[in-house]
Structure formats: structure tokens, C-alpha cells
Amino acid sequence: MKKLIDQIIDQAIELELVEARDRTYLHNQMMGYIPEKLFFESEEVLKSDSNTLIEKIVERLAESKVIEDKVYVKDLTAANMMNLMIPKPSVIEERFHRLMQEGTVRATDDFYAISLFSNYIQKNRIRQNISFSSNSDKGPLELTINLSKPEKTTEEIREAQNNKKEDDDYPKCLLCKENEGYIGHINHPPRSNHRIVGIEMGGNEWYFQFSPYSYYSEHSIVFSKNHTPMKIGAHTFRNLTDFVDQFPHYFIGSNADLPIVGGSMLSHEHYQAGRHVFPIEKAPSFFEHEVNEVTYELLKWPLSTIRISGRNKEAVIRRSVEMTEAWKQYDNEALGILSHTDAPHNTVTPIVRKMKDKYHIYLILRNNRTTEERPEGLFHVDPEDFHIKRENIGLIEAMGLAVLPARLKQDAEELEASFKNGEKIDTVHDEWVEAWKKKYEANHIKENFEQVFKKELGLKFRKILEACGVFKDEKTFKVFFKEVTGD
Template sequence: MKTLIDHIVDDAIALALVEERDRIYIHNQMMAYIPEEMFFKEADDIGKADSNTLIEYIAEQLAHSGVIEDQVYAKDLAAANMMNILMPKPSDIEERFYANRVSGIRKATDDFYNISVFSNYIQKNRISQNISFSSESKYGELELTINLSKPEKSTEEIRAAQSAATDSDYPQCLLCKENEGYIGHINHPPRANHRIIRLELGGGEWYFQFSPYSYYSEHSIVLSKDHVPMQISTQTFHNLIDFVDQFPHYFIGSNADLPIVGGSMLAHEHYQAGRHVFPVERAESFHVTVKGDVKLELLKWPLSTIRVTGEDREAVIRQATVIMDAWNTYDNPELDILSHTDAQHSTVTPIARKTEAGYVLYLILRNNRTTEERPNGIFHVDPEDFHVKRENIGLIEAMGLAVLPARLKQDAEHLQGFFTTGEMGESAHAGWIESWRSKYGDDHIGEHFEAVFHKELGLKFESILEACSVFKNEADFVQFFEGIDHDQEGIS
């Protein structure tokens, strides 16, 4: 008789994580979590599912039977601890990665990705709930995702988390290397099944892992060994180029290092990478300059973006540094651009790729200055679009992939109901819907609601990105660019 655990062990054997000789040991270790009467229950049709589905099913059954609490954290903890029994030690995973790398980096990343999926660290089943689609814009095709993958805590869980709050700073954040194998608690997700790979970038120690909640193919995180704040400098460019030299099939990019225009994790220096080509990489240019062997292009893109391309990595880094230095000290009050007031306001969002044309660095110009009239940022989402998204526009979205809040799924269902019942009720989207009605008519919207909703969300995303652009027209962008002394040495 095969149990549910046997099916998971079979998958682990197929991945060469354990051997058949280990099966009894694994059974006995699993019994620390699964009562004997549940453990030996014969597998039914669920036994044909993959390991992610099986382990999540087991955790659900444990909660349903009262063995563990029926809470997101308790089920995630049980699943992570059980899968950890089948996972080799970090040193073994790292040794395996570098052994595979001898045959090619793609073999190494493919294998590490498969292991991360098997262990349920990559939450494949939850990621599959996301609603993803593309939308045409004046800048080309944009990509959008309504993020449904992160489970929401219940009121009881939120209260329990608040009451359990401590002053503990271990690990200091969710990105720290100390998360590897960490059991977790109600205020910190379980990471028993988590593994990371050491890298050297720019002469420093970094770690490579996959994101548990991927927004694109092989969504990866590259994190500093030290818990130090985000910082964009010439060293950043060296680190990014070092990475694409080692992982030429991946892009890598960094969030900006300032609030409002940066990501949500500014306290720990990290980058995001993966096996995906973003819309910004397909953008055409409207102004091209060649300096030596380096091509500099201003892109037709909603955010002010410069593409730097060349075969000589040092020449590319030098030009990127010159541009960054010029932007970080550029002031144009007529355009509301001030690089400094009481603090630094200007920075860049850099992205790197290695192509047949050589090294490519994208520099997206950002500024986080606020005013009384625009307390959320001058170059931030317009308040009239907050009903769709009001959060920071970080790296992924600046490249053309919107990560939209889960509430939009429920909002869409509510709005679609309006065209059936005619009753809107209170809605933050009321004005938006009226613009649809005048554009398409109620009958067309009722028959093609999803297509209209997706198209209008795409248009909103386009306008959201445009609002974050520091140069609203091409002439001003060119004027800034032409004022740069590209022959100087960068100093950052």
C-alpha cells in the first residue's frame, strides 16, 4: 500500500534528493507531524498529484482533524517542516549546484529551481491563482498580474501576531541569509525548507535563491550576506554585470535605494533576477548617441529610461556611472526636479542583461521628492488612480509588469454584477466605470466585461507609469542627456 508520503518520497528519489534506502527513515520522521492513523491512510486520487499539492493537502487534513490549528501559519509551518525532512543540507545543495554548473549554468539553475518547487518553497499552487494578462499600449505590450498568491491572514491570526510580537531581531529581515532553515513563528514565515547558493559578485559575498511568490519565470533574489541598506553606486553596476557573466540566461535588476521610488525592502541590499524578458527590453529608441564603442539610447518608454550597450564591460559601467552622477545632481525647478533638499531625491533603477550585442544596462531615472500638494510623491501614481494602485512603483513594474492588489479581483466581480443588476452601490471605481460606459456602451461591456476590464487596467497601468516619469516629454529628456559630459570619468 502506498501512502501519500510515499508519492512525495518517489518524487524526491526521482530528483536524487534521497534514496530508496531512506524510505523507512522518512516515514518515521514524518510521523512526528502526522498521526499514525492518518499516515497509513491509503492514497486516493490525490496521490496522483505533484508534491506541492500533496503536502498542502496533508497540512489541510491535519488542520481539519484538529492536529494543528486551522491557520495559514500553522499549515505552512507543518508543510515546510515535513518537506525539510526530504531536503539535503545547504552545503549539499550548494555542492550539487556547482557540480551541475560544470556542465552549464542552465543545468544548475534548472535543477535548483526544480528542487525549490519540489520542497514547496516556491509556492507553485498559490502562484497559479494569480490572474495574468497582457495589454497593448502606445509603448508596446505591457504585462499585468493581479496578485492572489499571498494568503491573507484571518482576523484571529492578525490578533495573535500582534500579541506575539517581540523585540527579536533574528533574522533581521526576510532577506537575511539566516532565514535558511529557520523554523519561523507567527510573525515570520517558516523557512525550514529554504536553501540558498553562495555567489561572489564584485568581490563580495552574495546569495542566490528563488522567490517563494514568483511574478515571472524563475523569479530570483540575489541578496547581500550582510544586512545593509540598499545603495545604488558604481559598485552596483559591477555586481550586476558580474551576475550576468555568471548567469547569461538571466536578467538582473535593483530597486532604487530611496523610499517611494524603491521597493518595500530597503533595509537589506538585494537584487531581483530571472528568466524573463520584460516589456522595457523591447522598447524602441527615439534618440541615439555613440560614445566610443558604447551606444546610448533614450527609450520610448513611459518612465525616463536610458539603455547603455557595449561589448566592453568597463566602458559600459563607466558610461552608466557618468549618467547616474549627472542625474543625481541635476536640478530643473520648472519641471519640479530637485536632486536635493534636506535629503537626496534622485537615483536610478538599474537593470542588466547580457546579449549578442554585449552588456546592456538600463538606467531608469527616479526622483522621490514630495510636496504639500503631492505628499505621496511628485513622480508617483496620480491620486486619481489610487483606486487601482497606490503602492510604490518598483523595479518589476518600472520594467513593464504590473503587480496589482488582490482586491481588484473582487472589485471586478462587483463591477461585472453592475452590468447584470444595474446596481452599483458604493465603489471607488464609479468614475472609472462611467468613462467605460461612454466609450463602449453598457451592452458591449456586459457581453465582453473581462476584455474591457483588462484593456482598461492596461491603460491605467500605462498612465500610472507615465505619472512616475521625471521627464514628461522627449525634448526635456534630450536636453538633460545632451548636457552630460560623456567623456568624463564617473565618480560614484
Template structure:
């Protein structure tokens, strides 16, 4: 890099000065620093494979991310349960307060020469990552810079994601290392962010394993300059909230179960969202397999919460829109990965948690598919040209490591669409590739793209706590009645 990267305090000071004049100038400054430093790897992002796929719910977006590691949901859950990284909800604030001094970052006006030596960051989102030299257990993040912002009366940070799922994909992160928690205060912080940066969407992963994101140990949001498929989905049923006449509420036509709130009255919208959360956290419905809590023998009989949600906020003019995606993380013998999580039959495409970005209709698929899907496509093309049987195709796919996980699915695709693979093209070697990924993965055939899109649509449908049938409709009715009975939340 030919130009010196400003030190953290200088970045925060410049960001604050630009923000006072124009928030978009401030974010452009911070984003450009991330690109210039190489922290946002634009070349790697450009190599990601992207396409759109039509569904019953509108156009979905699919990407194969070549840089993001695939994570096991069970490992995420174990990390969230670790005493070193998380705390029970009841002890949440006490733990945060006890560690505040340890995690305090020097203010923007402090001298970098007098700043204390940073300890090893507790997670990938801790402010201590900024300037950390690295260790065998925790690699350095050179080029990372964090701007200071205020959300809910607290000091938070703003940085950009190196994975850049969407344009200007940003992360707002608490200065304190504390577990994620969906509560009324969370809604206030999201609305504060929307007021400060109305050109970005902002949302939160859920705060429970299975339905949460990849990091549950550090309170944070994700945002960016993007309109997701969920945001384009219409409200298909209005829901009257008598206590909040200035808030429009409705059920969104979406595979996941979503309530949409709209209002120009920020305070009223926030109160309505808090009431819905409170009702949902205690809601159970046997016919829909929803149980709000389950016993936990290891915690002196204290019940374990299963119901939470993804709140997503955007602002258009004076109007706030908040989508509340209902989530439940319960498991049972028949669904060890989660009753509302993709089952084993879908793991060949996606087994990770379905987090904030994906619940809005953008699939983040693992890098292994950049090798596996072309190999599958190659075999289907060859089989179609030789008029092979479905049984022969499945057996052939099972012989190869790259194609075996997809054998059953691909054989079904072949049975339905063999003729379409005659013209799909067979070139899928690595000749001419500079990154080890076959060039044809940049242009997966339309049938292959459509079929992967269908799998993603099915994955999203598994997350819906109220399925799109009579039983689901009855569940919605029961929840709406529970919301109307729920007292206003305590402040």
C-alpha cells in the same frame, strides 16, 4: 514530501559543482528544489490572473497576484528609515562592516553540525531565514535554500522567489544585511551576474523610499527568464557619449524616463553608467519639478538625496545591454505620495511603490482586485442591459464596499463603453470556486482588461521624470549636457 530536502551546505556544494559544468544545470537544480519543497508555490502562481494590454508604448503585461500582500508605501519608507534596518548612505560601509561577523553564514564546506545557532533574521531576505524555525514576529520559511555565488568579489546568495512574478524569478542577495545602494559597484555586480547567468535578466530596485521596492534594508537584485515590455521598446533618440565611443546610448520610447546603454566592452559600459548616475544624482530642473536634494533639518543640515535609478542588465552573445530608469522620490504639498508616484485617483488600482518589475511593464496588482473588478463588471453589465444613466451607475457603485473605490473610474468607463458590456457576461458569483475568488476573474471581459491596462499605462507615465512633451524634451537636453560635463567617477 517523499524525498529529503538536502541541508543548506549540501545544496551549496551541489550547486557549485553543477555551476562549474553548466550554470543552467545549477539553476535548474536550485529551482526544482524550491518547487519540490513547496517554497515556490506553483499552484498558487497558476491561480494568478494574467492578461496583456495594448498601449502607446507596446504590449503591457498585467497580473493580479493572489498571494502577495499589498503594502503601503509609507510603511516601506518608515522601515527604510528605521535605525535597526537602515543606515545613512555616508555610514553605509561602516555599518555593514560592523555587522559582518554577526551575519556571517557558514561556508559550503563547513559541517552543518558545527554551524552556529541562527539569530532571528533582520528581514525577509537575510540568509538566516534559511532553516529558521520561526517566531511570532518572523515566520519560518520552510523549504528555502540559498546557493552561494560571487558578485563584485563578495559572497552573495541566489534563491528563487515564492511569488514567481516571471518564469524562474530569482533573487540575488548580499550575504550582509546592509541597505540597498545604487553605485558603480552595483553595476559591476549586475554585470558579474549577467556573465555568470546570461540566460537571465538581472536588475535592481531603486535605493530610496517611494521609488524603491518593498525591502530597502537588504541589498539585493531580481532576475529571471523573461523578456519584459521595456526590453522590447525601441531607442527613439541616440545620445552621443564622446568619452565612450564604443558605448551606444539612447533614450528609450517608454513612459518612464530611460537611457539604454549597449556595448561589448563591459568596462566602458560600466564607466558610462557610473558617469550617468553621478550626473543624475546632482541634476535639478525646475520646469520638470526635479530637485536632486532637499534640506533635512533633522540631520544637521545634511541634504537628502532624491535622484536615483533602476539599473537593468541583460546579455546577448557578447553584447551587454543596460537600461537606466531615472527615478526621483521628492514629495510636495500637492503630491504627498510623490511627485512621480501615482496619485490618489489611481490608488483604487495601485498605490504601492512602482518597483523594478513594474517599471519594466509588468503590473503586479493587489489580490483585492480579484473580488472588486468582477463586482464592478457585474454592475456595468446590469446597467448596460437596463440602459441606466452614468449618474445612476456611479451611485450604485458607491453603495457597495467592493465597488465604491472604483466608482468614479468605472462610471467613466461606462460612459464611454456601455454598449460593450452588453455582451460581457454577468456571472460573477463564487459558485464552483475553490479559493474564494470568482471564476470569471480568470476571464475579465476585454473592455475591463483594456481599461485596467490603461490605468497601468497612466501609472507608468506618472513615474517619468521627463514627460513626453516640450518641457520633458528640454529636461532631457539639460541632463545630456550635464552628463557630458561630468568628470569620470572616482573608483
């Protein structure tokens, strides 16, 4: 394996993470994980990136019974070995802020390259995802069938349950700063090779990192130093605009702060950012209104969205806060919108982009109210579409990028085989497929299955987003806007 290790070391030297002088030291450190016999065994040179090289090494260790052939054990071993190749957090953070003086793109590009090299960003697993775009009458949408997160075996799930501690609260969650360098175990992913950098927003300490399972270009996470719950308020808009002032080549957004309409992790305040332009940003408006150089636009988008823009940062923030607070108190019983019952229901999913010297704040209006007929949410995915997506529609999907479950790949394969061989299969997609047959000739589906599947999945995603929209037509949306603004 020495040749594979040397290739990793060569890449670390090229990234200026280690010195050539360190090679012997790194060889010896690696032998803490790789028995000498395996370390020096003859092996072909594999010209590849560090991600592929380290994966090949841990697979060989598993084959040789040096480590257990379990996903979490191999991940932990790979993270520990790659940790040897990258400097300590203080060095990475100092390097990041030094490069920030040369330019923010220079700093994020370098930090991203380090996160890729260290195998913290699971590049090879991300490559497995099936991604495509789909046109709709609301504009193009993006879809990803998420195959990147490895599934545990039944044995591993049982082991995790048996080893779970009721008082195990370190780190408190997967976002906490205490994850940096954490070895990990069956119930917590390894973070030995994890690095974060401190930044300031709203006068407070925050941390910036990249996501290990990226759904878009340079998918990053910005999280509070403190383990405090998500809360959308005036401070949110200050934080988001401060971020784009520092990183104008990135967007940033926050999940809503309530269950059902929020993300999967509401216990730790955090935002998501990155170098990607989402479909929502390309959406045209059907109504515009300008007040004191601040422009409001109601967007042609499946979810009820207001874009507030202007060059005066304070004015744009103030208008966004006012609109958010107005929505939080808004009731329209005829439309099923109640701001409060036994708990608050109205909130927003905010997104910020800075283009040149102009701020664009998107407010996606959300409501998490439930009813007896709709116990999973009145403005949530329709029950007949749960076979496509049942989980929360969070920030990424609200912006037009669907993250769909891995089971859809197998479903597609089974459906395609059924159309080609004519055999009937039992599937939760029966009603969906029957609708296809009314739209397309049987031979067309048979000969163009992938094209039809992707098109119909895109239409389903649009329908899912529309189900989460609080105003179902442009007229009622405009009435709301004029009512709360008095214009």
C-alpha cells in the same frame, strides 16, 4: 497518508535528493507530524506534484485537529515536513557549484526544480494569480492581480500583534542568510525548507535563491551576505554585470535605493533576477548616440529610461556610473526636479542584460521628492489612481509588469454584476467606470466586460507609469541628455 508520502518520496528519489534506502527512515520521521492512525489510514492515490500532495496532507491534519486550521500553522507544518525530503544547505550548495561546471542553465534548472519540489516556491498559490497582457501606445504591458499571498484572518492578525517582540531581530529581515532553515512563527514565515547558494559578485559574498511568490519565470533574489541598506553606486554596476557574466540566461536588476521610488525592502541590499524578458526590453528608442563603441538610447517608455550598451564591459560600466552620478546632481526646477532638499531625491533603477557578448544596462531615472500637494510623491501614482495602485512602483513594475492588489478581483466581479443587472453600487471606481461609459456602448461593456476591464486596467497601468516618469515628453528628456553629456 502513507500513499501520499510515498509519492513525495518517489519524486525526491527521482530528483536524487534522497535514496530509496531512506524510505523507512522518512516514514518514521513523518510520523513525528502525522499520528500513526492517520499515517496508515486508507486513502486514494493522488497522482500529483509534491506541492499538491503536501497541501492535501496538512489539510487532512487540520481537519483531524492534529494542527490548528490556521494558514501560518499549516505552512509551518508543510515546510517542516518537506525539509525532511531535501539535503542540508551544504549539500545543495556543493551540488549547485558542481553543476555550474556543466553549464549555468543546468545548475539553475536543477536548483529551481528543488525549490519547486520542496514547496518553498508556492506554485499552487501562484497559479491563482490573474495574469494578462495589454497593448498600449508604449508597447505591450503585463499585468498580474496578485492572489498568491494568503491573507490572515482577524484572529491571526491579532495573535501576531500580541506576540510581536520589540527586540525581535533574528533574522533581521526576510532576506538575511539566517532565514535558511528557520522554523518560523506567527510573525515570520517558515523557512525550514529554504535553501540558498553562495555566489561571488564584485569580489564579495552574495547569495542566490528563488522567490517563494514568483511574478515571472524563475523569479530569483540575489542578496548580500551582510544586512546593509540598499545603495546604488559604482559597485552596483560591477555586481550586476558580474552576475550576468555568470548567468547569461538571466536578467538582473535593482530597486532604487530611496523611499517611494524604491522597493518594499530597503534595509538589505539585494537584486532581483530571472528568466523573463520584460516589456521595457522590447521598447524602441527615439534617440541614439554613440561614443567610443558605447551606444546610448533614449527609450519610448512611460518612465524616463536610458539604455547603455556595448561589448566593452568596463566602458559600459563607466558610462553608466557617469550617467547615474550626473542624474543624482541634476536640477530642473521648472519640471519639479530637485536633486536635493533636506535629503537626496534623484536615483536610478538599474537593470542589466547580456546578449551574446554585449552588455545592455537600463537606467530608469527616479525622483522621490514630495510636496504639500503631492505628499506621497511628486513623481508617483496620481491620487485619483490610488484605487488601482498606491504602493511604490518598484523594479518589476518599472520594467512593465504590474503587480496589482487582490481586491481588484472582487472589484471586477462587483462591477460586472452591476453592469449586467443594472444595480448601482458604491465603489471607489465610479469615476473610472463613468469614463468607460463615454468610450463604449453600454451593451458592449455588458457583453464584453472582462475584455473591457483588462484593456482599461492596462491603460491605467500605463498612466501610472507615466506619472512616475521624470520627463513628460521626449524633447525635455533629450535636452537633459545633451546637457549632462555635453553632446
